[in-house]
Amino acid sequence: xxxxxxxxxxxxxxxxxxxxxxxxxxxxxxxxxxxxxxxxxxxxxxxxxxxxxxxxxxxxxxxxxxxxxxxxxxxxxxxxxxxxxxxxxxxxxxxxxxxxxxxxxxxxxxxxxxxxxxxxxxxxxxxxxxxxxxxxxxxxxxxxxxxxxxxxxxxxxxxxxxxxxxxxxxxxxxxxxxxxxxxxxxxxxxxxxxxxxxxxxxxxxxxxxxxxxxxxxxxxxxxxxxxxxxxxxxxxxxxxxxxxxxxxxxxxxxxxxxxxxxxxxxxxxxxxxxxxxxxxxxxxxxxxxxxxxxxxxxxxxxxxxxxxxxxxxxxxxxxxxxxxxxxxxxxxxxxxxxxxxxxxxxxxxxxxxxxxxxxxxxxxxxxxxxxxxxxxxxxxxxxxxxxxxxxxxxxxxxxxxxxxxxxxxxxxxxxxxxxxxxxxxxxxxxxxxxxxxxxxxxxxxxxxxxxxxxxxx
Ligand code: PAF
Numbered sequence: 001x002x003x004x005x006x007x008x009x010x011x012x013x014x015x016x017x018x019x020x021x022x023x024x025x026x027x028x029x030x031x032x033x034x035x036x037x038x039x040x041x042x043x044x045x046x047x048x049x050x051x052x053x054x055x056x057x058x059x060x061x062x063x064x065x066x067x068x069x070x071x072x073x074x075x076x077x078x079x080x081x082x083x084x085x086x087x088x089x090x091x092x093x094x095x096x097x098x099x100x101x102x103x104x105x106x107x108x109x110x111x112x113x114x115x116x117x118x119x120x121x122x123x124x125x126x127x128x129x130x131x132x133x134x135x136x137x138x139x140x141x142x143x144x145x146x147x148x149x150x151x152x153x154x155x156x157x158x159x160x161x162x163x164x165x166x167x168x169x170x171x172x173x174x175x176x177x178x179x180x181x182x183x184x185x186x187x188x189x190x191x192x193x194x195x196x197x198x199x200x201x202x203x204x205x206x207x208x209x210x211x212x213x214x215x216x217x218x219x220x221x222x223x224x225x226x227x228x229x230x231x232x233x234x235x236x237x238x239x240x241x242x243x244x245x246x247x248x249x250x251x252x253x254x255x256x257x258x259x260x261x262x263x264x265x266x267x268x269x270x271x272x273x274x275x276x277x278x279x280x281x282x283x284x285x286x287x288x289x290x291x292x293x294x295x296x297x298x299x300x301x302x303x304x305x306x307x308x309x310x311x312x313x314x315x316x317x318x319x320x321x322x323x324x325x326x327x328x329x330x331x332x333x334x335x336x337x338x339x340x341x342x343x344x345x346x347x348x349x350x351x352x353x354x355x356x357x358x359x360x361x362x363x364x365x366x367x368x369x370x371x372x373x374x375x376x377x378x379x380x381x382x383x384x385x386x387x388x389x390x391x392x393x394x395x396x397x398x399x400x401x402x403x404x405x406x407x408x409x410x411x412x413x414x415x416x417x418x419x420x421x422x423x424x425x426x427x428x429x430x431x432x433x434x435x436x437x438x439x440x441x442x443x444x445x446x447x448x449x450x451x452x453x454x455x456x457x
Contacts, residue, residue: 001070002113002122003053004093006040010051011343012452013077013092020073021055022349027069028058029348033125034197037208041121043087054097054125055348063099067109070094097122103136112136120149127246128197163215163249165241169260172253173308176214180310184211188311188337190302193217193254194234198345198353200247202315205342207248214309215244215252218260222271223297229442234358260304277303280333282325285420286433287444290408295326302327303334311337319344319352321433321446325418344445346372352445359441367404368438374399374410375447378432382449389423389430392449396432408442410434415448 005013014035022029033054040047059066074081077092084090097113104111116122117137123146126133131143138145166172176186187210189202195217207213217240224230237254244252258265264275276296279288283295306314314337316324324341331339345353350372351365360368378396386392389412396410411422415431423430433446 001055001057002093002095002097002125003055004050004095004121005091006048006050007089007091008078009452010048011035014051014053017073017077017092017094018053018055018348020076021057024069024073026059026061027066029055030058031056031129032346032348033128034201034345034353036121036125036201036204038121038124040087040089041119043089044085047089050121052121052125054122054129056129063096063102063104063109063111064106066099067096070096095122097126117145118149120146123149128200163241163245164251166251166253167255169253169255169304169308170262172214172216172251172255175251176309176311179212185312186210186309187213188305188309188314189213189215189249190305190314190316191215191217191240192219192233192355193240194236194355194358195240195243196345196353196355196357198317198319200243201345202317202342203244203247203249205340206313206315207250209340210312212250213248214311215249216305216309217252217254218301218305220297220301221257221269222300223294225291225293232359232440234355260301260308271300276300277330279326280329281420282322282329282418285418286409286411286413287322287435288420290435295323298323299326299330303330306331306334306337313338313340315340315342317342317344319354319445321415321431322418349373350376352443354443356441356443360438364439364441368436368441368443370399370405371434371436371438371443371445372447375432375434375445378412379447379449382430387426387430389425389427392427392430392432393422396434400434400436406437408435408437410436412449 003014003017018032021027036052038050038052040050074092074094079091095113096111097116099111102111117135123142127142127146133142135145179186187206189206191199203213203215217237219233219235221230241252261271261275264272277299279295279299288295316327316339318341328339331337347353349369351369374396377399378392381392381395392412400407400410412430412432413423414427414429416429430449431446432449435444
């Protein structure tokens with residue numbers, strides 16, 4: 001089924017709808033795409049863009065009953081279809097796309113959805129979940145039909161195109177300088193590859209807000225304090241490049257450590273001490289304490305990447321909240337770029353998307369989902385009026401005490417005034433952060449407790 005919203009806080013509307021759908025009797029939510037921003041089709045001028053997603057469910061409900069439930073959820077979100085004009089803005093739109101292989105044509109419901117094949121705003125998120133599903137009308141797969149639609153719209157905008165892949169930072173720097181000389185703004189998404197839908201959400205936003213989008217793919221050895229973690233880190237540059245084309249990346253580049261730091265890497269593979277960049281005070285505590293040297297390695301590579309690309313804007317995920325603070329310090333000291341921190345993209349039932357998730361077994365993945373449930377428990381406590389840091393910390397820790405998860409830390413911090421030490425007493429603002437090992441895989445996550453909507457799933 002498809003979800004859309006272009007009225008009010010769109011992300012919150014979709015997150016609330018997903019939470020309610022997951023709690024609906026007779027419905028099991030299986031998988032959700034990332035959120036896609038798309039321009040409204042038809043309707044009065046001046047409407048906000050839509051946020052769209054596709055959800056895969058398992059259900060024992062027949063299609064009509066399911067449709068009624070969806071319409072009840074739309075009403076619960078505040079939508080009143082009786083007062084709506086065609087293509088008006090809407091706080092929530094829930095559409096059934098398929099019901100297994102069922103074909104039906106009734107006045108109130110047609111399945112498969114009759115306009116799916118012409119709607120790239122549905123096909124793009126659907127392509128993340130079911131790229132090889134064959135569409136009956138055109139006989140093409142979801143992926144092929146999306147390519148076809150995007151090919152047709154090439155003339156009307158920079159939607160798709162081959163991503164240029166460069167294999168050295170020097171070549172990437174020359175390319176970026178050339179584009180900057182033309183007066184083009186450069187959006188930059190630094191990654192360590194093994195891209196997932198969360199990266200693509202960052203990439204699509206960066207592509208929409210800039211003239212060109214540059215993505216770096218480099219598993220940075222400087223930021224791994226555990227060599228085994230570095231070895232196990234997933235790598236797939238060819239797969240990454242394919243995904244980046246779909247996300248609108250103009251250029252992607254990679255390289256090795258000696259290419260990034262010419263003349264500064266010794267025969268032992270170690271980086272010369274003069275090349276390192278020391279992070280600011282946001283690197284202290286939590287990740288900084290549990291991964292000594294990690295933020296020094298992040299600062300060193302990010303500074304280098306910023307010098308190579310000289311981006312106008314750089315995009316980072318909120319999942320790595322402390323990293324985003326460290327990078328913001330670094331960008332301030334360097335005099336740019338503008339750092340944009342984007343919401344965490346989550347799988348069902350709430351596991352933060354991460355390249356490391358692919359290292360989890362099915363059992364571990366289910367266990368890992370409880371990390372988010374723990375964060376939500378603290379969120380509930382905050383919503384109930386609790387403001388004492390100690391009580392919020394205790395709530396977080398007690399959830400994990402009962403689970404087969406090796407917790408490294410779970411603490412609250414003031415998101416706007418970072419402190420290495422745990423917070424004490426009454427809090428004005430709060431973010432709950434945690435790191436845990438699930439099997440051999442280390443995962444991190446966080447949740448703003450004081451923001452509406454976050455953490456409803
Ligand atoms: O967040 C990451 O993937 C990495 O820490 C980054 C920013 C690409 C630096 O290697």
